[in-house]
Amino acid sequence: MNHTLTFGGLCLTLLPLLAAQANDAELNPVTVTGTRAPTDLSQAPLIIDIIDRDDAVLATASRVEDVLSRQPGLHVAGQGRRNGQTLSMRGFGSKGVLVRLDGVRQDISTGHIGNFFLDPGLIQEVQIARGALSSLYGSNAMGGVVSFTSVNANDLLAPGEDSGVRLSVGGATASDEMRGSLTAFGRRDTANGQVDGLFSIGRSESGDIRRAGGDEAEEDATLNSLLLKGGWEPSDDQRVFMSWQHYDERATQPANPQQLSTDASNPLRDRDVVSNNVQLGHRWQPSAATEVTSQLTFSQQDIDEPLANRTLERAGLQSDGYHTIDHGWLSQTLVFGAELEQARQRPDGEANGFPKADIDTQAAYLDTTLTAGSYLKNGGAGQFDVGLGARYDRYDASGQNGADSVHDQVSPRFRLAWRPDDALMLFSGYAEAFRAPSLSELYANERHFAGFCAGPAFCTPDNYWIPNPNLSPESSHTWESGVVWHQGDWQVRASYFDTRADDFIDTHVDIMAGTTQAVNVQRAQLWGYDARVTWQPNAFPLLTSFAGLSEVSGKDRDSGEPLGSQTPLEATLGSEVALYNSDIRLGWQARFAQSFDKQGDDDRLPGYGLHDVHLAWQLTPAVDTSLRLANVGDKVWYRPDGSLGDGRSLFATLNWQW
Template sequence: MTYTRSLSGLCLVFLPLLSVHAADLDPVTVTGTRAPTDLSRAPLIIDIIDRDDAVLATASRVEDVLSRQPGLHVAGQGRRNGQTLSMRGFDRKGVLVRLDGVRQDISTGHIGNFFLDPALIQEVQIARGALSSLYGSNAMGGVVSFTSVDADDLLAPGEDSGVRLSVGGATASDELRGSLTTFGRRDTANGQVDGLFSVGRSESGDIRRAGGDEAEEDAALNSLLLKGGWEPSDDQRVFMSWQHYDESATQPANPQQLSTDASNPLRDRDVESNNVQLGHRWQPSGVTEITSRLTFSQQAIDEPQANRTLERVGLQSDGYHAMDHGWLSQTLVFGAELEQARQRPDGDANGFPDADIDTQSAYLDTTLTAGRYLADGGAGQFDVGLGARYDRYDASGQNDADSVHDQVSPRFRLAWRPDDALMLFSGYAEAFRAPSLSELYANERHFAGFCAGPFFCTPDNYWIPNPNLSPESSHTWESGVVWHQGDWQLRASYFDTRADDFIDTQVDIMAGTTQAVNVQRAQLWGYDARVTWQPSAFPLLTSFVGLSEVSGKDRDTGEPLGSQTPQEATLGSDIALHGGDVRLGWQARFARAFDKQGDDERLPGYGLHDVHLAWQVTPAVDTSLRLANIGDKVWYRPDGSLGDGRSLFATLNWQW
């Protein structure tokens, strides 16, 4: 893919200014800024999915929530344990996933890192771009943040308590699920208290993929969410939460593969995840907030003869403060983190060494705003943003040398607003990914030797530790525009990333070794754009278009890396009827034919169509239906994995 073609695709973004939703411009705490921000002033591409969206309201797994997001792909074959993300040319290890502020990045074999029940999620924020200056390791392609539901999200106006029964399912996986949630709040002599308790159960079978192929599985998921808070005064809140996930499944050894055979046999697998936190939020004013939390997370994978457990204990504090100096306003974002992660294998666990990593970090980011709009006689309003984060990690494995590195991740950005409706922005950011403990210290047998004939045999293959691995790093320039006028809003950006020291796994069959090494330098470039339209003459109608493309090449050889994200468009409309009690919608995703990542194979383009219906039957009863991939179109993700097939998702809620 050439620069000319990519730029021409970006130019096409500006033509449909005659076609797409004016997003809500109220301040919202944005993942990409860590502070409440008017989205028209946020210099990045971000998508927000909440519980009112039919995609999240009916979802039973992460693929259901994210699979229609432009520029983002969920690899795997629908099994929860095999779902991984790719975004802006980076795979799961270069995209940071957070659940209620805690990172989720277990790395073991072909197992994913999404251990959450979408039924417990209130909001998902997808921030694209290099964000290590705020979030540290892994945030090279962006950050995906999941926030669980709390009592305030479910309480009806004027109510102080409630119970919610939810049932649903999906035809593609023969899934039935249900949950029961109780929630409430009360004013006491010592301040307001609130709480939520939710339990859920889901059972599913083989998963139908596009075109009718099936991914064999038999799974049962139990989930639990316990949250509560106490507000001793108007400016303080103490909170706690426990989110529990426990899935038992019979599925292939590699859940990312579709078929099962002698090389990928069925096995029983139990995956358990716990995320616990205790925190305090201090908000003395609308422009100042500091949130501190003590966190514990645990992911445990239990298989016959092999167990793997990752435990993470952390202490973090994050805050923001806005100041007005008259002609100059300033927003500070700041924070610090301490964390220890421990891997503990048991039995014949492969590629998951007994190792620890300690991380210390601190960050500071400031945005300065000055100037007057052109209409007021000025040269326009300017934002200058400067920020950096310092990370130090100290990894150690049994009988192997320590791996100690520190990393500074700077970020600079400049924005110009000639008036309140238009913003042009540009910026530079550096990001990194620390090597995983498995990449640093794996030292057991990888796979058994084999004989290809009577005179040719290979030895057993063993992992070789490499504590000298350097972190992956990237340097990104990104420029874009934000425009909103009347019924319209446009957000678009173009980025160019130079990535160094990619970590790859080198297998030497004859020597009998496997080792993680720094091998590749790459260049990634592309664009993201969103256009939305909400006509004032018909405010019950909302339409949108999203465009995205990512291309890449090896900087040493000049060879293309395959289509990281093919040129694709997402578009749709949503209309509210019957006083807003009924919402009908349609969404489509189109992609051009593209080259498979790391392969000469040419994969076909595709067009997918979904429809959905949300109906508030009575004040106490509502239902959501979504029919995905109506035509059961056969389609493939950039890595070559088969996409999801036709499925009817349904949810019925009764709240009293």
């Protein structure tokens, strides 16, 4: 398929919408991951999706797969097990997509274990920002950033109430899961300012996970979670806050949780995964135009299984802020920040591919957006935004053999936007991004796998990792252009991107030499598009419909061979209607994909069409429930990496708050 023509056809499809005449829709500013500042989404030059607790997908979820699996252009690899979930987006795998939990980086790298150690029941909002964002977030943000924000007291307090208790129970049929949580929260005005707090404990138990078509991924898992948050506001412009998020899953699952079946090469084993994220911070907001947030953070991920234990500890200090200046004919928004961080890996026993190593990171960034001009209807040439930004990162890594790896990286970004009126924006921009090598890629030196004999005269030696402290960071250069339009009943966002990536880090295995080493080998080109359309008719404001479209292609720039975490042409459609004073919400969502080539293989995987339906019902002021039936037809479908998708499952949540 000619992808440029496909995107051109998409734009032609949207042109009639741009010609429509209707009243302007009112859009409120929201703090956007891709800008780090409160931004009206009609002025954000990127594709971003936001999922909050009112969405049935998040309200009923127990795994990250449940939350993200219907997002166009985004795939969650694995077989439904929490420990095997990894992301791919915009042509980059899990190491090229940054995951953040309450602002703390989540990127433990060990074997086939994922990096989503969180309970969706504690999450208030998920933001998915697509594109090269290293100029704001540093390493790993090559394909985008996925940010999870945990719930706080103000999110749950009923109008006019200062305290409450919330009991939630739920489950999912595909995993025979039952879960429950108890949350207490409140706020109080004191002589020294307002204080608020939240305490939540949760537990779930689940069994084998049913995949599409009826296959099962063996597992027996128990998850215990805890969230403790509090804040003190000594004055209107200051807030001191703290939080502790604890996750503890004990599971009997395969050694490689990303594989469906278990056999002699992938036996069942007991695995205990514990994650802790702790924060202590201060927010200063003297006006709506200025905010500075500083925080001390500590995170620890500990993976314990027979004869092997892996611990990653990360301590950091970061400060981020924004400031808006009005110069009269010119307005300016500054976004700035600095970070210091130390990460330490500590293996024990026969932990494979997880060497004893440290990495220290220092970073600073500055981004400015200048806005000037007046709309065409006022006699001007339109309103223009010019954005310039850059981030400097330096990392110092050291391994147990004394070999150091020291690199620094500057990630610039430039963007230009033009708004002829307040309903339409055209934008284009250039950004560079990078991914620093993981400590495992730099310093792993233990046995990778045992030798084997394929016949009486052909045997291979044991295979050992060879350190490579000379690895260069992966880097990318991206151009992206798009349109944002909103008027009356319609909102449209669409963009096309072209990325040139260098120094991909690959794993080279030499069977006969008995070695495995991470090396820089590939030069890639990745290109594709994203589009979103939302329709909320003024004549029937209780109805909302949406559509999403995405495709990512990639090739090796030297050989022309397919490359990268490609995704087929995918479309997402959905609609929701509110009834009985919005006490009942009924909805449908579908995802369609063309047939596509399996990554790294000549096999062609079939296209698919998936349908979900959901119901949210406010039974009484104190009781509400959410139901979602996913993959109604139990369609057999595959992700681009060839892993089997999720099967039919009924998700249910019942909440009682008093």
